[in-house]
Amino acid sequence: MQDWVYAAVAIWAAERVFRGFHHVGSVVGARFFLRAPLVKARTEVQDDAIKLSVPANGQTWTAGQHVYLSFWGLDLLRRPWLFGWTQSHPFSIANVPSADATASREMRFVLRVQGGLTRELAAHIARRSEAKGGQAVDCWVSVEGPHGSAPAAADFDTLLLVAGGSGITHPLSVAADVCRRAAAGEAVVTSKIKLVWALHRLEQAAWVQETLEETRSWAEKANLDLSVSLYVTRTASAATSGTSSPSSSASIDEEKKEDHGEEINAGGKCRKYSGRPDVHDEVAKAVSDSPGRTLIISCGPEALANEVAEAATPYLSSAVKVDIARFEC
Ligand SMILES: Cc1cc2nc3c(=O)[nH]c(=O)nc-3n(C[C@H](O)[C@H](O)[C@H](O)COP(=O)(O)OP(=O)(O)OC[C@H]3O[C@@H](n4cnc5c(N)ncnc54)[C@H](O)[C@@H]3O)c2cc1C
Structure with a gap:
């Protein structure tokens, strides 16, 4: 096999390992957080987009930041090239954490349905939601980040x-x-x-x-x-x-x-x-x-x-x- 193939596979694997560490830990300011690698999110498909609400579990973030999401679950893992640890996609967090410490904090996302992972995920959520009479359904996600910032x-x-x-x-x-x-x-x-x-x-x-x-x-x-x-x-x-x-x-x-x-x-x-x-x-x-x-x-x-x-x-x-x-x- 050509050397460049090994090099490409090594870069991809290193990126996956590095991202794996980011999935279980994150640094905010001077604090390091350990968190569950998978969280249960609420999802529904609405007018060509997936609405996703993820419990923040102590994680904090600022306006204009995005995270990398990957989606898990036994059904989804039948397509391992799209779901699980093989793909993480960037999505902006639509809200900011509430200042009220007693309020339950969630990160809200809107994922426009495109032609790859988002299309398969939307079809999967719509099928499960239909079976439950149109209700929002749970989905396991892994959140890596947050990254980026917005101007002051x-x-x-x-x-x-x-x-x-x-x-x-x-x-x-x-x-x-x-x-x-x-x-x-x-x-x-x-x-x-x-x-x-x-x-x-x-x-x-x-x-x-x-x-x-x-x-x-x-x-x-x-x-x-x-x-x-x-x-x-x-x-x-x-x-x-x-x-x-x-x-x-x-x-x-x-x-x-x-x-x-x-x-x-x-x-x-x-x-x-x-x-x-x-x-x-x-x-x-x-x-x-x-x-x-x-x-x-x-x-x-x-x-x-x-x-x-x-x-x-x-x-x-x-x-x-x-x-x-x-x-x-
Ligand atoms: C910083 C950032 C924030 C984003 N925030 C949002 C958001 O809040 N809501 C939203 O709907 N979309 C957002 N996107 C775009 C979103 O990441 C892509 O639409 C999504 O990854 C497409 O997945 P797919 O496999 O269904 O797409 P495909 O149908 O395969 O491709 C559709 C488009 O998405 C691009 N794309 C595919 N995979 C990735 C990837 N891993 N990273 C970046 N771009 C990709 C492709 O180049 C193409 O232009 C954001 C992108 C970036 C870079």
Whole structure:
């Protein structure tokens, strides 16, 4: 066999062993935590995504972090190339730990169903859930991390958060963190947060309903101006047929040029629009209305991320910062 094959296998095996250590231990600040390598999570499939809620078991994390998840269980291990110790996939934590030490802490995730592990997992969860009359079901997961960080959002006067699909997880955790800290009386400069979320169907807002509600209640307690705009990018017919034709979204844009939005309740008061958000307009308004420094965070598909980067570039300065994350969602 060629030497490079041994080298590739050795790198893969070393990475698996290293990750194995991370699964049972983690360092937060100066503290080292030992934890159970497998935890029982609650899962359900909802509108093309898997909602996953994992007990934190003493683990802590900060806004904007992600972990690597792998999925276990006898049924799943029939496909060992996808589940168990062979694959770990990165997912952002959508919420922040509650400051209330007595509250049960959980990490919440939204896993958009793609074509590999997530598709098989969604089919498995849907089958088990159907057998239980549509209830959420348990699933063994292994959590490795947390990794990464977000900018110090609470130091900015205005936050503009732009998300596409399951890319909501990263910016929502930032909004939740700032609102939670303001509600707890911590020093927070932020006075205004605007969350702009483009999603295929309104029902998908339920992916993060609990975290949106929690964030809204912290914002109200802290008297912080939090506004949430949901942009529904597909027509009912496109949603029913499952097509993803960009022309269907474009046709909504045409029809709804005069759309002033509609107030709805989706994890608290939100404004719902049809079509895609005008990212250039959102960025211009956020910067011009800000009494001081503005932070723009975007997370979503490549096209949205590029649009936000392009819209923000003319304003970049010490007063305007941009943070962009990209993944298929
Ligand atoms: C830091 C980070 C945070 C993320 N957070 C979320 C989130 O909160 N919600 C969400 O729905 N998705 C998130 N993703 C994307 C998610 O990891 C992939 O969609 C998922 O791994 C796809 O699995 P699959 O086997 O079903 O995908 P496939 O159908 O095989 O591939 C779909 C897409 O996912 C990418 N992908 C596949 N495997 C991996 C992997 N191990 N690591 C990174 N990318 C991969 C592929 O390149 C492709 O673009 C995040 C990605 C990163 C890097």
